[in-house]
Amino acid sequence: MASKEMYALGSQASVIRDLFAYGQEQAKIVGSEHVFDFSIGNPTVPAPACVKEAMEDMLDTRESVAIHGYTAAAGDAVVRQGLADYMNQTYDAGVKANNFYMTCGAAASLTITLKALVETPQDEVLLVAPFFPEYTVFIHNAGAHEVILPPDTKNFQISMEAMEQAITPHTRAVIINSPNNPAGTVYSADTYTKLAAVLNRKSKEIGHPIYLISDEPYREIIYDGLPILYVPKFYPNTVICYSYSKSLSLPGERIGYILVPDCAADAHHVYTAVCGAGRAMGFVCAPHIFQDVVLKCLGQFSDVKLYDDNRKLLYNGLKDMGYECVYPSGAFYLFVKSPEPDACAFSEKAKKLNLLIVPADSFGCPGYVRISYCVDPDMIRRSFAAFQTLIDQYK
């Protein structure tokens, strides 16, 4: 007596959540110091001080109804102007307050954007493997279906041949995610340039624009001084989905935005449909106090150096043991090739050593595992003996 589809979604076990739950149980048996949980991507670096200061300041100086009242559905106008100013100063983006629609985080940004863009059940949305598994759920919710591009396991960029072949007259949008969860890689300017060329050519060929949905929750978590690229500069027909979950360590508070720049095709039309989709799904407005928090914290971020230290520690440690690791340039995931073809079997062997690492099959990339390093560095150090024991089994 309920939707079969929703029941299936609600009862579906997530590999990540299962591993995490297993770790919690094991910790009770063997002690938490003997469980090495690299399963989930919950930020461990605290929010920058400005978050607490902003909240305290508001509680001290503003009336309750001003702090907690409804905002406009798209978000407070002053906050959106602040976002526009910041994007213009930082990326020369040329955007206005009215290009922003504030959301309850990255997942909401994506479900709303997809629902706004999808027109018919024949619509196809392209995913570039490896990709965040919930993308397929969100695409189905919008009434479309996914077409998956196989991973470029050489460089973890995008295979333009595969992209070219995958596009059909039904292609509505392409979702990309850089820095990438799970691969920890970052798309280069060259990749964006080539991608834009393919999408422009193909858009012309199929007779309608292909939207690029750039999912950027890890935008500022980037290493080695790599530049942050503003995607619409390469391909104007881009909608940016952003979240402060990682950049301000606020994952539980659900705050982010959709940016539909004027350079996107039918920008005003798409933006209006975004407003409609948010309304249809009952989002009403993004949490008010966190709208103001992000305004007061513009340009400030959680301390990425702590993730960077973990990154170096883990990457160098595992490489020295003989693991084949994808060089991590962003986000907080290390992507490691399974020493046997079946990454699930590998993950199971790791689990026996209380080492919880996620097989990447559900990310569209079999044969790899994802290791989240948003963890205590001490746990990384303590885990090395187990990682050594694990790889020794393959020697």
Add this chain to the structure above:
Amino acid sequence: MASKEMYALGSQASVIRDLFAYGQEQAKIVGSEHVFDFSIGNPTVPAPACVKEAMEDMLDTRESVAIHGYTAAAGDAVVRQGLADYMNQTYDAGVKANNFYMTCGAAASLTITLKALVETPQDEVLLVAPFFPEYTVFIHNAGAHEVILPPDTKNFQISMEAMEQAITPHTRAVIINSPNNPAGTVYSADTYTKLAAVLNRKSKEIGHPIYLISDEPYREIIYDGLPILYVPKFYPNTVICYSYSKSLSLPGERIGYILVPDCAADAHHVYTAVCGAGRAMGFVCAPHIFQDVVLKCLGQFSDVKLYDDNRKLLYNGLKDMGYECVYPSGAFYLFVKSPEPDACAFSEKAKKLNLLIVPADSFGCPGYVRISYCVDPDMIRRSFAAFQTLIDQYK
């Protein structure tokens, strides 16, 4: 190049928002003291002190990652246990933590519940006029369509004959809302008893359970010492949609819950589908800090006495002038019969006097207007001259 349906929803003018925007503009011309805006239902009574205290306490005593991290998708287990304890102590509800799914407010509670319950495009969801207009948007989002019961303009309860006639084999659910927006009325125990009898009989007749979705954002905003009734006691097959927007004056923060009690048909199945629907639409979890705020504020509410004072002032004032008013027992709306059949024309005449009142056509109840009294009492007093001028036009 976007969903036509979402574009239409995004561009659709809302009567309420239009009036509100008009009022803001008029205030610049004639001065805000000469504009009497009774259009929107934004709480004006501050949140109780416990809200600020709870937030300050958390900011002072907890680590950032503990305050702002992800919770389980259904909400923090300790918070949900607190909700269960409160409901059991207050209403002898017999519920457990796992009956609660925390949401981003009432709209999310409804969109998730509807998406969880609707099985086929033939499914019908019954609405009892007058009703909150967004219900139809939420029903369409779930893929079903609405069947509207005409208003019982005598008592503003439910016409059981109309209910009986409206139910078909496709009826999946009935949405009720008491205290009612826009009528300001409260369903009696007698109404619930009769409704349960009809729904039980009809469920048997059509061969499957009819779910009662009880939308209760105004639950505690109730006057004259009327009892708050726990709906599943009358009709077990009930799903409660709740929000703290009004009861704690937190409308912008998006916090509420869905309660699927074990007594509901296939309760576990429905609850699981609720989890799936929340996931599909990208809700992830309800804002974390406000989950903890509601836990720390259990049993505390915004000061209803202030609304009660407004209620008496407005009701008595308008009645004395000769307006035909529905006696308000709950929420913060006064429902007034238009002195001419066309409530839109009446509202337009009011607008010329800078009196902003909402024609109830979009609420499924033509011939009436909704007057929100969650306003400054001084504005009510200052508005009386205009209300007098308005009704004099009909004498």
